[in-house]
Ligand code: BV8
């Protein structure tokens with residue numbers, strides 16, 4: 456995208472935001488890339504030779520829970536070394552402008568939106584910073600402290616798992632329902648740093664357009680066009696850490 460094209464697209468996107476009553480954001484791994492958190496597609500869906508769907512799935516957990524904990528401990532250790540980037544901070548600014556008429560739906564499990572100061576965040580795929588007991592189901596906030604390869608529940612000594620939605624698992628009903636309402640009610644949907652291939656998260660994009668008097672305007676922020684681009688009214692192509700602050704100017 457040339458500077459001239461980007462500037463014209465930014466003006467168009469800013470015009471829609473200016474008149475938007477309600478704003479919803481759908482973020483993916485790309486918003487954390489400039490913080491140093493690897494995206495999924497960049498790794499071709501592989502982690503140390505394992506397909507991510509194999510280690511991030513109930514079958515993978517049943518087959519080899521130690522390997523799954525190694526996968527998540529490695530990501531927890533990576534996230535412990537990184538900081539939110541200007542893209543995360545721009546979304547905090549956006550929330551300050553729209554207040555309770557702003558919802559940030561994230562597919563990311565790194566917790567960087569919350570760390571940056573975003574408040575109304577729906578972590579639809581869970582969080583690296585939480586564990587869930589496979590016996591008593593209790594969910595605990597554990598930050599990013601090292602957890603070892605077989606952490607136990609302090610309440611019942613059951614085996615703990617990451618409180619993360621794996622491939623093949625349903626999303627938490629309450630969080631997912633809130634995300635669908637936010638996408639349905641918004642006037643602008645900002646789709647940032649996602650390849651939009653994972654469902655049902657990606658279905659929020661058509662949801663923002665369908666069965667409503669005035670379809671939402673969809674603004675895509677990404678390095679390249681994606682599955683979301685067909686729904687985008689304007690595409691802002693470049694690093695989100697540079698684009699989002701410009702959008703907030
Ligand atoms: C379910 C937690 C049923 C794990 C995650 C075939 C077709 C359609 C769907 C399916 C299918 N086969 C199977 C399915 C369903 C499956 C699915 O969608 N699979 C995909 C791979 C095809 N979905 C599921 O399994 C879901 N569950 O369907 O269950 C069910 C229903 C009811 C009841 C019971 C069961 C569960 C999906 C959730 C899986 N968990 N995360 C973990 O993180 O360890 S998803 C995981 O992948 C991430 O959380 C993330 O959401 C996703 C990766 O997507 P992105 O975030 O988009 O990241 P990606 O790398 O792909 O893209 C990065 C983008 O950023 C790129 O576009 C890049 O250009 C851009 N970028 C890079 N740098 C920058 C940038 N942009 C801007 N600036 C930059 N600097």
Ligand code: ZN
Nearest residue numbers: 588591608611
């Ligand atoms: Zn327990």
